[in-house]
Amino acid sequence: MDVSALGTACAVPAACALVSGCARGPAPAPSLATESAPPVAVMSFEPYGGLLYVHGVVNRDSAWLILDTGTSHTGLDREWAWTTGALPVAAPGAPAPQVAETASAAVVDTMHLAGLALPNYQVALYALRGVSEASGRPERGFVGHDVLRRFTVEIDYREQRVRLYDPARYHYAGSGTVVPFAAGDDRPLLHGSITVPGRPPIPARLLLDTGASGLCLILTVPFVERHGLAGAVSPAIEAPIGTGLAGQLRGTLVRLKELRLAGLRVASPTTGLGGERTGFLARTDLDGVIGNPVFEDSRLIVDYARRRVIIEPRAAARCDYDMSGLRLTAQGPELRHIAVEYVVPHSPAERAGIRVGDELLLMDGHAVADAGLSDVRRALRVKGALRRLVLRRDADTIRVTLQLRRLL
Incomplete structure (x- = not known):
């Protein structure tokens, strides 16, 4: 998948039980959590197409699920969910024979992710065929914000490991770049800025989206129009800029001069300028998303309890783009x-x-x-x-x- 856009909000309470290229500056020292606070779960991830796939078991069926900080609620592909024995949650007023066709959510007996078990868990249902065609592999679902926000999440891109910590026992003692969440938001919506040639930095609210790949940034249509970004950067390519849950995203591909997140500077980030008010590109509660290419080879810590992200870059990210057309x-x-x-x-x-x-x-x-x-x-x-x-x-x-x- 070139870019996975944001999932639709589906905030459903759930229980979670514990069973057991871009150029960047010099790398800081590695992170340090206190020895008294080991992770409550450690998951290897499989990198594919710029996305992070963690292994899960839904009921008794094994699956690779995308680790997605940009999706509001953990969800499964609609067609695949029924094969696992998931039970549809009836939409209000839906006739009984049409429940499976109209349901936007389902309940699974258990969902296991490494050392975590989510019993009797309600998941969102998505039509993921288009995302599968864009990524090149059958997509079964996402692990989203509703699960991740319960932990301090450490993603080590080099080691291909995800570590989940108990927030109450996690203490950071490294020297990474700390970027606070936007005020009043429990999502990793970060205050940053972008620059284009000949202009001062432009403040931007950017959602950290580990379900986004292919580009460093995608900016929404309202933000692009408000700041007159279309035509402000060259070269530019009019083309699809990604594929999300709402379908293909269209716009303009460019390289901005710079992205800044607190003290972190990312030079020449590949960027999609939204061109159609489709899906998340029409949103006004954020200005864009930051994808995985920004953090390649880094350690990324999403500390939901303290409403901050910590970035430990180790080397310059490639932030490559297709060279064939x-x-x-x-x-x-x-x-x-x-x-x-x-x-x-x-x-x-x-x-x-x-x-x-x-x-x-x-x-x-x-x-x-x-x-x-x-x-x-x-x-x-x-x-x-x-x-x-x-x-x-x-x-x-x-x-x-x-x-x-x-x-x-």
């Missing part, structure tokens, strides 16, 4: 068909004659169905590389060679 999606029942969804004008892909709807079969002699969409995208982000592609267009086979170059 191809926006690809996975199609078919098993998501093994890689198709061209969009071609950037004047890009290597357009000049090679690639069209929307072409199916990518081979890259440098290897079947892309075996590699997966995330690996294909990574291979198309290497400046100066030559990529030999074989594509299918209707009954024809097309062979082209792309020389990759920076588009942003």
Whole structure:
């Protein structure tokens, strides 16, 4: 998934029981929690396509779930939820035969996440087919704000570990950058600023969204319009800027001059400027989201109880972007068909004659169905590389060679 937008709010009380590129400055010392406060749960995560997948068990079915600080409520794919035995929560006034079709929530007997058990837990229901096609893997659901806010959450991108601490026993003694939450908000909505050439810094309320990948930032339409950002930065690419729960997000891709979060400065962040009032892009209670690329190789601590985020950067993040001009999606029942969804004008892909709807079969002699969409995208982000592609267009086979170059 290039970018996962915010989930719709579904604040339902629930019980949680314990069973057991961007350029940045020098790295501070590692974090230190007191020895008397070990984590209550430790989860490995699988990085895929810039997202963080943690292993869970829903009832008796195993699944990889996206760790998503930007989604209000933990949720499952609607179709998959029924296969686990989840029970629909009836919408008010819904006829009994239509409960499963109209329900926006369901209850599962148990949801297990490493050392956590969430018994008799109410989850939101999402239609995730479009997100699956964008990410290239079957999406089963998200672990959202309703679960994460109960803990101090430490995400170590280098170690690929998530540690959940009891907030009452967590003490930070490192030298990372501390960014407070916005006043009166229990979400990691952070006060930062962005800069564009020739202007002073522009204050921005940015939601930390670990369910967002592909870009460092996405800014809402009201914020973009209020500050006249459209046309203020070049080069710029008119294209889809991501895929969220509400569908495809459209706008303009640019690199801003700088993002600032307290003392942390991120140079040349890849940014999507919202262009259509669709989904979260229309929201006015925040100005945008900060995605995982900002924190690559860092340690990130979301301290909900103290309403702060702590960032320990270790190295400059790559903050790469596609260099081919191809926006690809996975199609078919098993998501093994890689198709061209969009071609950037004047890009290597357009000049090679690639069209929307072409199916990518081979890259440098290897079947892309075996590699997966995330690996294909990574291979198309290497400046100066030559990529030999074989594509299918209707009954024809097309062979082209792309020389990759920076588009942003």
